[in-house]
Amino acid sequence: xxxxxxxxxxxxxxxxxxxxxxxxxxxxxxxxxxxxxxxxxxxxxxxxxxxxxxxxxxxxxxxxxxxxxxxxxxxxxxxxxxxxxxxxxxxxxxxxxxxxxxxxxxxxxxxxxxxxxxxxxxxxxxxxxxxxxxxxxxxxxxxxxxxxxxxxxxxxxxxxxxxxxxxxxxxxxxxxxxxxxxxxxxxxxxxxxxxxxxxxxxxxxxxxxxxxxxxxxxxxxxxxxxxxxxxxxxxxxxxxxxxxxxxxxxxxxxxxxxxxxxxxxxxxxxxxxxxxxxxxxxxxxxxxxxxxxxxxxxxxxxxxxxxxxxxxxxxxxxxxxxxxxxxxxxxxxxxxxxxxxxxxxxxxxxxxxxxxxxxxxxxxxxxxxxxxxxxxxxxxxxxxxxxxxxxxxxxxxxxxxxxxxxxxxxxxxxxxxxxxxxxxxxxxxxxxxxxxxxxxxxxxxxxxxxxxxxxxxxxxxxxxxxxxxxxxxxxxxxxxxxxxxxxxxxxxxxxxxxxxxxxxxxxxxxxxxxxxxxxxxxxxxxxxxxxxxxxxxxxxxxxxxxxxxxxxxx
Amino acid sequence: xxxxxxxxxxxxxxxxxxxxxxxxxxxxxxxxxxxxxxxxxxxxxxxxxxxxxxxxxxxxxxxxxxxxxxxxxxxxxxxxxxxxxxxxxxxxxxxxxxxxxxxxxxxxxxxxxxxxxxxxxxxxxxxxxxxxxxxxxxxxxxxxxxxxxxxxxxxxxxxxxxxxxxxxxxxxxxxxxxxxxxxxxxxxxxxxxxxxxxxxxxxxxxxxxxxxxxxxxxxxxxxxxxxxxxxxxxxxxxxxxxxxxxxxxxxxxxxxxxxxxxxxxxxxxxxxxxxxxxxxxxxxxxxxxxxxxxxxxxxxxxxxxxxxxxxxxxxxxxxxxxxxxxxxxxxxxxxxxxxxxxxxxxxxxxxxxxxxxxxxxxxxxxxxxxxxxxxxxxxxxxxxxxxxxxxxxxxx
Numbered sequence: 013x014x015x016x017x018x019x020x021x022x023x024x025x026x027x028x029x030x031x032x033x034x035x036x037x038x039x040x041x042x043x044x045x046x047x048x049x050x051x052x053x054x055x056x057x058x059x060x061x062x063x064x065x066x067x068x069x070x071x072x073x074x075x076x077x078x079x080x081x082x083x084x085x086x087x088x089x090x091x092x093x094x095x096x097x098x099x100x101x102x103x104x105x106x107x108x109x110x111x112x113x114x115x116x117x118x119x120x121x122x123x124x125x126x127x128x129x130x131x132x133x134x135x136x137x138x139x140x141x142x143x144x145x146x147x148x149x150x151x152x153x154x155x156x157x158x159x160x161x162x163x164x165x166x167x168x169x170x171x172x173x174x175x176x177x178x179x180x181x182x183x184x185x186x187x188x189x190x191x192x193x194x195x196x197x198x199x200x201x202x203x204x205x206x207x208x209x210x211x212x213x214x215x216x217x218x219x220x221x222x223x224x225x226x227x228x229x230x231x232x233x234x235x236x237x238x239x240x241x242x243x244x245x246x247x248x249x250x251x252x253x254x255x256x257x258x259x260x261x262x263x264x265x266x267x268x269x270x271x272x273x274x275x276x277x278x279x280x281x282x283x284x285x286x287x288x289x290x291x292x293x294x295x296x297x298x299x300x301x302x303x304x305x306x307x308x309x310x311x312x313x314x315x316x317x318x319x320x321x322x323x324x325x326x327x328x329x330x331x332x333x334x335x336x337x338x339x340x341x342x343x344x345x346x347x348x349x350x351x352x353x354x355x356x357x358x359x360x361x362x363x364x365x366x367x368x369x370x371x372x373x374x375x376x377x378x379x380x381x382x383x384x385x386x387x388x389x390x391x392x393x394x395x396x397x398x399x400x401x402x403x404x405x406x407x408x409x410x411x412x413x414x415x416x417x418x419x420x421x422x423x424x425x426x427x428x429x430x431x432x433x434x435x436x437x438x439x440x441x442x443x444x445x446x447x448x449x450x451x452x453x454x455x456x457x458x459x460x461x462x463x464x465x466x467x468x469x470x471x472x473x474x475x476x477x478x479x480x481x482x483x484x485x486x487x488x489x490x491x492x493x494x495x496x497x498x499x500x501x502x503x504x505x506x507x508x509x510x511x512x513x514x515x516x517x518x519x520x521x522x523x524x525x526x527x528x529x530x531x532x533x534x535x536x537x538x539x540x541x542x543x544x545x546x547x548x549x550x551x552x553x554x555x556x557x558x559x560x561x562x563x564x565x566x
Numbered sequence: 567x568x569x570x571x572x573x574x575x576x577x578x579x580x581x582x583x584x585x586x587x588x589x590x591x592x593x594x595x596x597x598x599x600x601x602x603x604x605x606x607x608x609x610x611x612x613x614x615x616x617x618x619x620x621x622x623x624x625x626x627x628x629x630x631x632x633x634x635x636x637x638x639x640x641x642x643x644x645x646x647x648x649x650x651x652x653x654x655x656x657x658x659x660x661x662x663x664x665x666x667x668x669x670x671x672x673x674x675x676x677x678x679x680x681x682x683x684x685x686x687x688x689x690x691x692x693x694x695x696x697x698x699x700x701x702x703x704x705x706x707x708x709x710x711x712x713x714x715x716x717x718x719x720x721x722x723x724x725x726x727x728x729x730x731x732x733x734x735x736x737x738x739x740x741x742x743x744x745x746x747x748x749x750x751x752x753x754x755x756x757x758x759x760x761x762x763x764x765x766x767x768x769x770x771x772x773x774x775x776x777x778x779x780x781x782x783x784x785x786x787x788x789x790x791x792x793x794x795x796x797x798x799x800x801x802x803x804x805x806x807x808x809x810x811x812x813x814x815x816x817x818x819x820x821x822x823x824x825x826x827x828x829x830x831x832x833x834x835x836x837x838x839x840x841x842x843x844x845x846x847x848x849x850x851x852x853x854x855x856x857x858x859x860x861x862x863x864x865x866x867x868x869x870x871x872x873x874x875x876x877x878x879x880x881x882x883x884x885x886x887x888x889x890x891x892x893x894x895x896x897x898x899x900x901x902x903x904x905x906x907x908x909x910x911x912x913x914x915x916x917x918x919x920x921x922x923x924x925x926x927x928x929x930x931x932x933x934x935x936x937x938x939x940x941x942x943x944x945x946x947x948x949x950x951x952x953x954x955x956x957x958x959x960x961x962x
Binding site: 058059060061062063065123124139140141143145147148149150233234235236247248249250252255332333335336343345347351352354355420421425426508509510512517520521522526527529 | 602604607608610613614617632634635636637638640641642643644645647648649651652659669672749755805806809810811813816820821823824825826844845846848955956958959960961
C-alpha cells in the first residue's frame with residue numbers, strides 16, 4: 013500500500029499538475045480561470061503537427077522493429093549455442109543508459125563517424141566527410157535506429173523471462189516433432205503463450221520510444237524536433253504563457269501514447285486473426301533457414317553497432333588530435349579526463365549516491381511487498397501489475413511538469429532527496445519485476461522447516477530466506493541502480509538544474525560539444541553498471557565461499 | 567544636539583568614502599555563502615574558466631561558487647520568473663546569471679533584477695565605459711548598473727585556409743562563396759545565440775533602413791524580407807542543404823575540425839587560436855571579419871531580485887572584473903575572451919599581465935577586427951527567431 017502510494021502518488025499528483033495548467037489554470041502563475049487558450053496556442057505553433065507525427069511514427073516503428081527482430085531471433089535460434097552466446101551479451105547492453113548507446117551510434121554512423129573514418133579514403137574515396145544526412149535526418153530514421161538498438165536487448169530479456177514461465181522448451185519440442193520448422197514451431201505453439209507475458213513490456217517500449225527526450229536530443233531531427241523535446245523547450249522558456257502551452261502539449265503527448273497503444277492493440281487483433289488462419293492451415297514452414305539468417309543478422313548488426321559505438325566513445329575519451337579520415341587518433345591525450353576531473357567526479361558521486369539510495373529504497377519496498385504476499389498469501393493480481401507499470405507507460409513529461417510545480421511549492425526542488433524520489437518512481441517497477449519471480453519461486457518449505465526448529469519469523473527471514481535469495485536480490489538492486497543512472501528528465505525536473513548526474517551532463521554536452529568530453533562521460537556510464545553487476549555477482553561468491561550449497565543453488 | 571549629531575552622521579554616511587566601507591560589509595557578509603551561478607555550460611573551456619574563478623573566490627573570500635550549467639540562459643530567467651510568480655521573494659535558487667541581450671531586457675523590464683549595484687564593486691572603476699560602449703548599453707537597453715560586464719564578444723568567422731583561399735568579405739559574398747562551395751557552410755540553429763547572431767549580422771547588412779534595427783521591432787515583414795530572400799537562396803547551398811543544423815557553436819566547430827564545413831562562426835575573436843592550441847581545430851584555421859564590420863556585444867553577470875546569496879554574488883562579480891581574472895580570461899589558452907577593462911588605466915603590474923599575452927596564431931588584432939556593429943534592439947531577436955522557426959523548422 014505504502015509502496016503504491018510512493019509510486020503512484022507523484023504520477024497522479026503530477027498529472028493533475030499538468031492537466032490544470034493545460035486549461036489555463038495555475039494560480040501560482042496568476043491564472044485562476046480556465047481557458048482553451050493554451051490549446052489554441054499549441055496548435056498554432058509552427059511545426060507542432062510534424063512533431064506529433066514524428067513522435068507517433070517513431071514509437072510504433074521502434075516497437076514493431078525491435079519486437080519483430082527479437083521474436084524472429086528467439087523463434088529461430090532458441091535452444092542453440094549461438095542463442096546462449098547472445099544471452100551473455102545482453103546485460104552489458106541493457107545496463108548502459110539509452111543516451112550512451114545513442115551517442116555511440118552517432119559517433120559510429122555519422123558522416124564523420126568511425127565507420128567512414130575506417131573506410132576512407134581507401135574504400136569510399138572521401139578525404140572529407142561526405143555531405144550526407146545520416147544522424148538527425150528529418151524522417152527520424154537515426155532516432156528509430158538508436159532506440160531499436162537499445163530496445164532489442166530489453167525485449168529480449170523480457171521474452172527470455174516469459175519463456176521460463178511457460179515451459180517453452182517442451183512445447184517447442186512437441187511442435188518440432190510434429191514436423192514444424194524452428195520458427196513456425198515457436199511462432200505457432202510458444203508465441204501465443206509468451207506474448208501475453210511480454211505485452212506490458214512491449215507497451216512500455218512503445219510509450220518510451222514515443223516520448224524519449226534524451227535520445228532525441230542526440231539523434232532526432234531538430235526542424236522540428238519530436239514533441240517531447242519541444243515541450244521541454246517550452247517549459248524552460250522565460251515566457252510563462254508557454255508553460256500553459258507546454259502543459260497542453262504534455263496532454264497531447266499522453267494522448268499520443270494512448271493512441272499508439274491503441275493502434276498496436278488493433279494490430280494485435282489483426283495479427284491474431286491472420287495467425288489463427290496460418291496456424292489452422294498447418295503449413296510446416298520447414299524452409300525457414302533464410303529467415304533465421306535474416307533474424308540473426310539483424311540482431312547481430314544491432315548488437316555490433318551498439319558495441320562498436322561504445323568502443324568508439326571510449327577511444328574518443330583518450331583521443332588528442334583525431335582528424336578525418338584517420339582511422340585512429342593521431343595523438344592520445346588524457347585532457348578530457350583531467351580538464352573535466354571536477355565535474356566528472358561530482359556527476360559520478362551524484363549518480364552513484366542517488367542510484368544507490370533509489371535502488372536500496374526500491375529494494376526494501378519490493379521485499380516488503382513480496383514478503384507480505386508470501387506470509388499472507390495475497391498474490392498480486394494482474395491489475396496490480398498494471399499499476400506497477402503505470403510510471404513506465406505514462407510519458408514522463410506528462411507528469412513531471414506537474415511534479416515540478418509541487419516540488420517548488422514544497423521547496424523541495426533542487427534537493428538531492430527530490431531527485432532520489434523521482435528516480436525511485438522509475439526504479440521501483442524494475443526492481444519489483446526483476447525480483448518478483450525468483451522471490452515467489454523460493455521454496456516455502458525451507459521457512460517451515462526453520463520455524464519448526466523454533467526460529468522466529470524474523471530470524472527465518474534473515475538467516476534463511478535472505479541468504480538464499482541474496483543473488484537475485486543483489487541483481488535486482490543492480491538493475492535498480494542502472495535504471496536510476498539512465499534517468500534524464502526526472503533528474504532535470506526534480507533537480508532544478510542543480511543536481512548533475514552523468515546522464516544530464518552528457519545530454520547537456522550532446523548537442524555538439526567535444527566528443528572527447530562526451531566520451532569520458534559515456535565511459536563512466538558504462539563503468540558504473542559494470543561495477544554494480546560485478547559486485548552483485550562477486551558478493552555472493554565471496555560471502556558464500558564456504559557454503560557450497562548456496563553457490564550451486566543460486 | 568542629539569538630532570544634530572544624527573543628522574551629521576547621516577550626512578557623513580552619504581558622503582564619506584561610503585563605497586569602501588559598504589564593500590567591506592559586503593565582503594564580510596559574503597563569507598561562507600554558497601553562490602549558484604547560472605551560466606551557459608556548453609563550452610568546456612568556459613566551464614573550466616568558471617571553475618577556476620570559483621576556486622579563486624573560495625580561496626580569497628570564502629565564497630563557494632557552484633556552476634549551474636544551462637543549455638540556454640533563458641532557463642535561469644524562467645526559474646526566476648516562476649519563483650516570483652510563486653511568491654518566493656527571497657531565498658531564490660539563482661544567485662548570479664551570465665546574461666545579456668534579450669534575457670537582460672526581459673528581466674529588467676519585469677523588475678527581476680537586484681540593484682543597481684555594480685558601481686559599488688571596487689573593480690568596476692577600471693571598466694572601459696568610454697570606448698567600449700556596449701559595457702553600458704546592452705542591445706540598445708541601458709545597463710543602469712544592474713549587471714556587471716565581464717567579457718567582450720565580437721562576432722567573427724573562422725575558416726580553414728586549406729579549403730578557403732580568399733574568405734568572403736560580406737554577407738552577400740558569403741552567398742557567392744557558398745555557390746562555389748556548396749555544402750561547406752552552416753550556422754547553429756536559432757534560437758541558439760550564435761545562430762541568431764548570424765541572422766542579425768545578415769539582417770544588418772541586408773536591411774534597407776539600418777536605423778530601424780536600433781528601435782523596437784516595427785514593420786517587421788518589410789524590414790526582414792531581404793533576409794528571408796537571402797536565406798532562401800543560401801540554405802540549399804548549405805551543409806545538409808539546410809535540413810539539419812548544428813545545435814551550438816562547439817558543434818559547428820567540430821564540423822570545421824572534421825572538415826565537414828570550411829567556414830564557421832564564433833563570438834570570441836581568440837577562440838580559433840585557443841582551439842588550435844588544444845588540438846580541437848587544425849592549425850590551418852584562421853579568423854576573418856566582414857568589411858562593414860561585425861556585431862559586437864558585452865557579456866554581463868546579473869543578480870536576481872530574490873537571490874539567496876547577493877553578497878557572495880557581488881563578490882564573485884567583482885572578482886570577475888578584476889585585472890587578474892580579466893587577464894586570465896583573455897589568455898587564448900584559457901578562454902581568449904577580450905577584457906572589458908581599460909588596460910591603459912590599470913596599475914603597471916596589472917597592465918603588464920595584459921601586454922604579455924600573446925594574441926594567438928589565428929587571432930586578429932584589435933585593429934584588424936574592424937568596426938563593431940551594434941546589436942539590434944532585443945525585440946528583433948524574438949521576431950527573427952519566431953519567423954525563422956516558422957519558415958525553416960516546421961517540417962516539410
